[in-house]
Amino acid sequence: MNEIDEIRDKIDLVELINTHGVSLRKAGRNYVGFCPFHPNSRTPAFTVFPDTQSFYCFGCQASGTAFDFLMRKQGLDFPTALEQLAARAGVKLKPRTEQARAEDARRTKLLEINAAAAKYFNYVLRELKRGEPARAYVAHRAINDAMVDAFQLGYSLDDWGHLFTYLTEKKGYAPEDVEASGLAIHHENRGYYDRFRGRLIFPIRNAKGEVVGFGGRALGDGTPKYLNTPETLIYKKGELLYGLDLAREAIRVADCTVVVEGYIDVITAHQHGFRNVVAPLGTALTRGHVGLLKRLSHQVYLALDADAAGQRATLKGLNTLRESADEEGGHLVTTAQGAVRLESDVALRIIRMPEGRDPDEVIRSDPDLWQNLVTSAVPVMEFYLSAYTAGLDLTRPEDQRQALDRLLPLLKELDGTQQRVYIARIEHVVGIRAELILDLLKGKVDRPTNRRPAGKGQPDRVRPGIQVRAIPTPPPDDAPHPATSAEETEGRQPQRRPGSPTEAFLLTLALRHPTVEAAVEALLEASNLHQPALREIFGTGIEDLLENPIHKEIWRHYATLPIEWRPTNADDLTRWIDGLDEALRSTASALLAAHQRTAEDFRYRQEAEHCARSLRIEQVRRMQQHLLQRIKDEQDPRLHNDMLGRFSALTAFLATTTTPRRSSTYPDLRDTLGKE
Secondary structure, eight states: OOHHHHHHHHOOHHHHHHHTTOOOEEETTEEEEOOTTSOOSSSOOEEEETTTTEEEETTTOOEEOHHHHHHHHHTOOHHHHHHHHHHHHTOOOOOOOHHHHHHHHHHHHHHHHHHHHHHHHHHHHHHOGGGHHHHHHHHHTTOOHHHHHHTTOEEEOSOSSHHHHIIIIISOOOHHHHHHTTSEEEETTTEEEESOOSEEEEEEEOTTSOEEEEEEEESSSOSSSEEEOOOOSSOOGGGOOBTHHHHHHHHHHHTOEEEOSSHHHHHHHHHTTOOSEEBOSSSOOOHHHHHHHTTTOSEEEEEEOSSHHHHHHHHHHHHHHHHHHHHTTOOEEEOTTSOEEETTSOEEEEEEOOTTOOHHHHHHHOHHHHHHHHHTOEEHHHHHHHHHHTTOOTTSHHHHHHHHHHHHHHHHHSOGGGHHHHHHHHHHHHOOOHHHHHHHHTTOSOOOOSOOOOOTTOOOOOOTTOOOOOOOOOOOTTOOOOOOOTGGGSSSOOOOOOOOHHHHHHHHHHHHOTHHHHHHHHHHHHHHHHSGGGGGTOOSSGGGTOOSHHHHHHHHHHHTSOGGGSOOSHHHHHHHHHTSOHHHHHHHHHHHHHSOOOGGGGGHHHHHHHHHHHHHHHHHHHHHHHHHHHHHHOOOHHHHHHHHHHHHHHHHHHHHOOOOOOOSSSOOGGGGSOOO
């Protein structure tokens, strides 16, 4: 018998549940009570089965063993729940390995350093005269003292080494440990210096309330506006939600989690009594976040901005969840109420924010409006219906078909028996018969591939009711434009090259697969986090990797399209390319022709990351050569030292970055491109 089985046998589940505030009464051989995981006060749907030492709720479908109960009730991970139940059962766990004990000690040290830093930052904000900028900002955002205490807000002095000196000289921590915590950066020539300077500090805590990292908001003109702790042994931003430690009980009681975008949104919500509000740390909601939340509630509401950028962010986050669910063998299913949830039992809804207003502003000015917005949140599929039909004239057959092309992939991800729920809804909204939609889902109706050029003055000959038209290319006025690269603002930059097969392949992947853009951005951003000096030199977008002017222009046209207008399949992409100028159209068509769909297409994100890494390495090497020449010629000592620092950062990047070897199992698809 292993330790887990021994603990399960020795734990009385009825007693465990009773000690956590759930009153159970005997009902035959079993016990029943009101479920602690969702609001219910009429029907005792929570049942405990002593024979199998398991529980099940007929209301919210929560189920499991003592481990599952404790994890969900207290928001714990399995190792922590195992330790608590082992102590309760009197079971001695096997000694951990030497490596595990060393990692535990390292983790404890980093937690100690972060806790000391959080107290330091909070003291600076509250007590020091130099903390006045932070106090003024907190007052401006109408954050009261209770919230300053609850969230332990702080301020980092605009000083290069004040915190580092405090932690090493006053508290006695080793410099390398302070660096490992993410609070200090080590420079080859300058030594250690503080990562956070002149910023309002938001300590980031895990579900147990331990400070694992920090977020800092610049109070002046500093960039970036928000700066977070880099990934460390204890800080994994994709697995953390800001405010979860304070929101946990409210989430459990309400059986609902509201996810907003920023730190201030969370603090303002808690200040006004909305305690079930949390925020991701500068990233879209991930499967890691969902795994964290599903231990506490079954419903997740996303509250993002109502403008075009906010809608694109919402779509991006939802698409990430859909893709990660697919990768892990999950899928979307519909509930009896018509909402959409992941197979992990988390229902997703969208809170529609008023135009130009964020949760912080709405809650401060009108708490009742915020409550109404949460109450009227729409299911995910309703959001998709609205987003994917926006700007279309659904009285026109070609616009109907365009809407259907966007929505069909979503329908395919729903349970077969539940697809009819939204087939009927799409029939009502889009105006295409349910029978035709069902036939398309089953592949009984062929989609038109290439449109035959119509005669002069004659419309295209396509099937009635499922006509297609080119995706409109003009972007909205508020669409973001790709930023100019740092190289182009340097004044004197390395000679630009006309592009390479690797660059061409990356662009092709990005056009064919919308998720490539996010994957490349994440890769480049990670490089900048490990080497912060690179942020000042290189950007983190696909456009920053492209050197062929035509490639850059093609991507500029594509990137400025709202997400809901972007091509969703090969036919749409071909039609979009047909609408480009002749020079761009010729190059884009050649790229697509060179890269046909193959059996290895499931590797497209890995291939894109491989290309991006190779292109960035080439950029770094050329920039090194450029800087080396300038260092030789530069007479100004300040500029000379600055360029030396950049050169060192580039050298460190190359020393720690290796290009993955080519797979011996799959062909390198870039070889099929040839030279331009």
